[in-house]
């Protein structure tokens with residue numbers, strides 16, 4: 296029987312009623328948004344009916360909105376076929392306090408409240424924000440074991456961020472989901488607003504164009520608009536990746552990499568160093584990933600930047616006292632990690648032998664930025680910790696955590712002579728890894744019987760680390776038993792992946808990810824581990840576990856206990872005095 300046909304009319308009415316009662320009108324910024332006084336943001340009202348512009352009464356704290364803000368709204372009579380929309384672009388509020396914004400039409404009513412906060416006076420000259428992308432607690436612990444050693448229960452040294460005076464646990468969830476990606480988590484740090492997975496610098500609305508969602512201002516934009524400070528962006532991923540991108544860009548889709556490259560140029564940041572050269576060269580040049588003929592490398596040059604393409608050029612140009620603006624790209628894609636660069640020479644190291652590492656990019660950035668007497672904001676991302684946690688390659692993640700520690704040490708040395716510097720080191724989200732014991736090749740039996748736990752674990756026998764903090768051998772007879780808690784099907788080899796980054800799963804004919812057979816061929820005793828993630832996941836995924844933040848310098852005392860990721864922005868702008876009239 297065809298029910299739809301015989302009861303057509305009542306069903307239509309019912310669903311219309313349902314739509315009204317379920318989908319309420321929406322205002323962005325969302326309920327309970329915290330907004331820095333004097334920062335720019337867009338207000339968007341989305342109605343579920345098509346109305347004429349005069350039919351909406353929009354009020355801010357009980358007054359017609361036009362009496363409080365001078366911006367004229369953009370009115371879209373029927374946005375994406377879902378109803379009328381009002382957008383007020385680049386709004387700036389001039390008084391701190393609670394704001395209540397409401398909208399009424401003949402059919403709908405909606406109201407949200409915001410907290411508009413002022414900042415204190417400027418207390419620091421410089422802020423250096425280190426992001427250990429995806430750095431979970433076990434990454435730190437494994438890096439400390441490998442780098443410093445441990446004897447009779449005591450570590451023989453500390454990572455550079457271990458002894459900072461302030462520590463906080465950071466909640467990383469987004470406005471849409473418990474589990475964040477690197478775009479919305481970094482966006483919370485750089486704007487103080489929550490957003491959704493894959494978005495940066497915008498609230499995710501119903502707009503169909505990625506670039507027209509309601510925007511919020513980033514800390515780099517605030518600094519450029521309100522101060523004479525310099526801005527630096529350093530990452531060992533592609534520079535268009537989510538974390539460096541969220542310092543400057545406003546898009547609903549982090550995959551808009553050409554747009555993000557354009558925004559990096561438009562940002563006016565004085566120092567930009569990292570990978571991702573493929574998006575800076577015109578499409579006609581070899582290896583370019585652009586869809587137009589724009590040559591951003593030339594554009595940087597003609598805008599007064601020194602352009603560097605190798606480690607040698609980077610070190611030479613940053614040492615030159617006349618260099619005030621520096622743009623460097625050293626790899627078409629993500630750069631190589633320290634385990635490959637210094638020891639194994641795998642992945643793309645032989646193709647790109649002249650890459651600098653994060654320490655060299657950090658010291659060059661600080662050297663150039665500190666030539667500005669007005670101070671600087673520098674973001675440094677150790678991106679590869681996350682890139683190696685995803686494919687369950689804990690040794691590579693540990694080596695890049697050691698590299699992050701070395702980069703942080705450079706910032707600490709700078710802060711010794713420049714104590715007016717706030718240094719923050721934090722993951723943007725976590726991964727699921729954990730250390731469960733020690734794998735001992737001498738123990739008899741199948742591979743899993745070689746895992747020593749409790750008293751049976753004892754200690755691993757990695758050689759003492761070199762001056763940079765790296766042990767020169769990882770395939771030792773007693774290794775950390777490091778296991779991830781979420782994964783696709785894969786083979787657990789309990790051995791470091793000496794021939795290149797681990798590829799735990801590959802797609803089968805029906806498009807599902809299954810264990811990569813390469814590893815059972817390499818290690819015949821490897822254990823097949825049935826995945827606990829959906830079969831469309833090729834690697835491990837981010838977790839909602841708290842991220843551990845460390846900080847030192849003026850303002851760092853505000854980091855304590857559990858904090859939301861948007862509060863990291865608050866501490867930075869408060870200490871920089873960016874929200875003062």
Ligand SMILES: [Zn+2]
Nearest residue numbers: 428429477723
């Ligand atoms: Zn991340």
